[in-house]
Amino acid sequence: MSEGPPDGEPNLGLLCFIAYRAMESRVLDAVTAAGFADVTAAQGRVFARIGPNGTRLTELAEQARVTKQTAAFLVDQLERAGYVRRAPDPSDARARLVTITERGHAAIRVARGAEAEVEAEWTRHLGRQATSQLRRALTRLREITDPYQ
Amino acid sequence: MSEGPPDGEPNLGLLCFIAYRAMESRVLDAVTAAGFADVTAAQGRVFARIGPNGTRLTELAEQARVTKQTAAFLVDQLERAGYVRRAPDPSDARARLVTITERGHAAIRVARGAEAEVEAEWTRHLGRQATSQLRRALTRLREITDPYQ
DNA sequence: GATTATTGGTCAGAGGATCGTACCAAATTC
DNA sequence: GAATTTGGTACGATCCTCTGACCAATAATC
Numbered sequence: 288m289s290e291g292p293p294d295g296e297p298n299l300g301l302l303c304f305i306a307y308r309a310m311e312s313r314v315l316d317a318v319t320a321a322g323f324a325d326v327t328a329a330q331g332r333v334f335a336r337i338g339p340n341g342t343r344l345t346e347l348a349e350q351a352r353v354t355k356q357t358a359a360f361l362v363d364q365l366e367r368a369g370y371v372r373r374a375p376d377p378s379d380a381r382a383r384l385v386t387i388t389e390r391g392h393a394a395i396r397v398a399r400g401a402e403a404e405v406e407a408e409w410t411r412h413l414g415r416q417a418t419s420q421l422r423r424a425l426t427r428l429r430e431i432t433d434p435y436q
Numbered sequence: 437m438s439e440g441p442p443d444g445e446p447n448l449g450l451l452c453f454i455a456y457r458a459m460e461s462r463v464l465d466a467v468t469a470a471g472f473a474d475v476t477a478a479q480g481r482v483f484a485r486i487g488p489n490g491t492r493l494t495e496l497a498e499q500a501r502v503t504k505q506t507a508a509f510l511v512d513q514l515e516r517a518g519y520v521r522r523a524p525d526p527s528d529a530r531a532r533l534v535t536i537t538e539r540g541h542a543a544i545r546v547a548r549g550a551e552a553e554v555e556a557e558w559t560r561h562l563g564r565q566a567t568s569q570l571r572r573a574l575t576r577l578r579e580i581t582d583p584y585q
Numbered sequence: 586g587a588t589t590a591t592t593g594g595t596c597a598g599a600g601g602a603t604c605g606t607a608c609c610a611a612a613t614t615c
Numbered sequence: 616g617a618a619t620t621t622g623g624t625a626c627g628a629t630c631c632t633c634t635g636a637c638c639a640a641t642a643a644t645c
Contacts, residue, residue, distance in 0.1 A: 298459065298555060299459065299558065299567075299571060299574065300456050300458075300459025300460055300463070300551070300554070301459075301484070302571065302574035302577075303452040303453070303455040303456035303574065304456040305577075305578055305582045306448070306449065306574060307449050307450075307452035307453040307456055308581075309449075309577075310447065310449025310452070311453075327630075327631090329631060329632090343593070344594065345592075345593055345594075353631090353632070354632075354634085355594070355595090356594095356595080356596090356632080356633075357631070357632050357633075359594070360631075360632080361631085379640075379641075380639085380640060380641085381592075381593045381639065381641070382592090382593055383593085402447040406447060406448055408580065409448065409577060412576065412577065413573055417569070417572075417573050418448075420566070420569055420570075420573065421448065421570065421573040421574070422445075422451065423566075424562055424567075424569065424570040424573075425448065425452065425454075425570070426445070427561065427562055428451075428454075428455050428558060428561065428562065429451065429455075430561070431458075431557065431558070432455055433454045433458070476601075476602090478601080478602060492623095493622070493623065494622055494623080502602085503604060504622080504623070504624090505603080505605085505623095505624080506604075508623075509602075510602080525622090528611075528612075528621090529610085529611055529612085530610065530621075530623065531611090531621090531622050531623080532622085
């Protein structure tokens with residue numbers, strides 16, 4: 288009745304970490320190589336949550352699972368580097384919407400390309416069906432692991 | 437042709453990150469609650485790679501994917517907190533083997549229990565077959581994402 | 586409408602994690 | 616025996632993250 292990992296094998300969390308780490312470093316390398324040399328992984332994790340019409344800082348913080356101070360710290364850097372802009376939120380005078388600039392969109396295009404390339408490699412290695420099962424399983428897992436899905 | 441991240445599904449790397457993060461925080465909470473209050477996630481990642489007969493610092497660093505300085509920094513803390521010990525390596529006078537103390541083994545037992553509990557929850561949510569497919573897929577992915585598997 | 590509580594955000598300070606550079610001593614190679 | 620590699624340490628810098636305290640605008644309550 289034991290469901291844990293086989294003896295000596297890493298658990299599912301560590302397996303996920305290894306894959307995530309590989310994807311992140313590949314994407315970051317590609318973005319850096321494309322001339323966006325000042326981006327860090329932490330900035331990217333916040334950046335990736337910004338919606339098309341802008342997103343509030345608190346919401347970014349919740350989704351990226353960091354405090355709002357940390358999110359503000361990272362958004363400051365992204366703003367100074369020209370990837371995002373802060374605009375007043377028309378519906379709330381306290382809030383400001385973080386939006387993506389043209390330079391930000393250019394970086395996103397590179398990141399998307401690198402992601403697709405890595406996913407293609409993974410698909411070649413695992414096969415098409417196993418990959419789509421993997422995606423389905425991880426997506427369903429979000430239902431119980433990601434309160435802000 | 438919109439590139440806004442929220443449109444479209446997150447990539448496999450991000451999905452892995454979400455699951456990994458959930459596992460890590462659950463395990464860390466359990467270890468902390470069991471009285472091992474001074475352990476951090478980074479320490480745990482190095483700690484988890486120590487073999488039954490002790491492991492050299494450089495090897496820990498490679499496997500955990502950090503520099504040897506970082507590994508040394510973390511092992512220092514683990515040693516001060518009583519989880520590991522450094523013993524001379526009989527086969528090489530330069531090297532020292534990092535080994536796990538009794539307190540370290542006690543912490544491992546708690547961590548293993550928490551891991552198993554989380555994996556059981558995931559299995560309940562996904563079903564037994566999908567979970568074992570997930571484990572198989574992630575394990576195969578290691579072949580191309582983890583040089584030190 | 587006035588008071589209270591909540592929410593979005595900032596500021597200041599601290600600690601942890603990670604790296605690059607430089608260096609030493611033991612081991613290995615030539 | 617000299618040159619190179621390998622295991623490890625020391626120092627300094629940077630980045631990331633959190634706590635705690637605080638402010639101003641909004642929402643809820645009376």
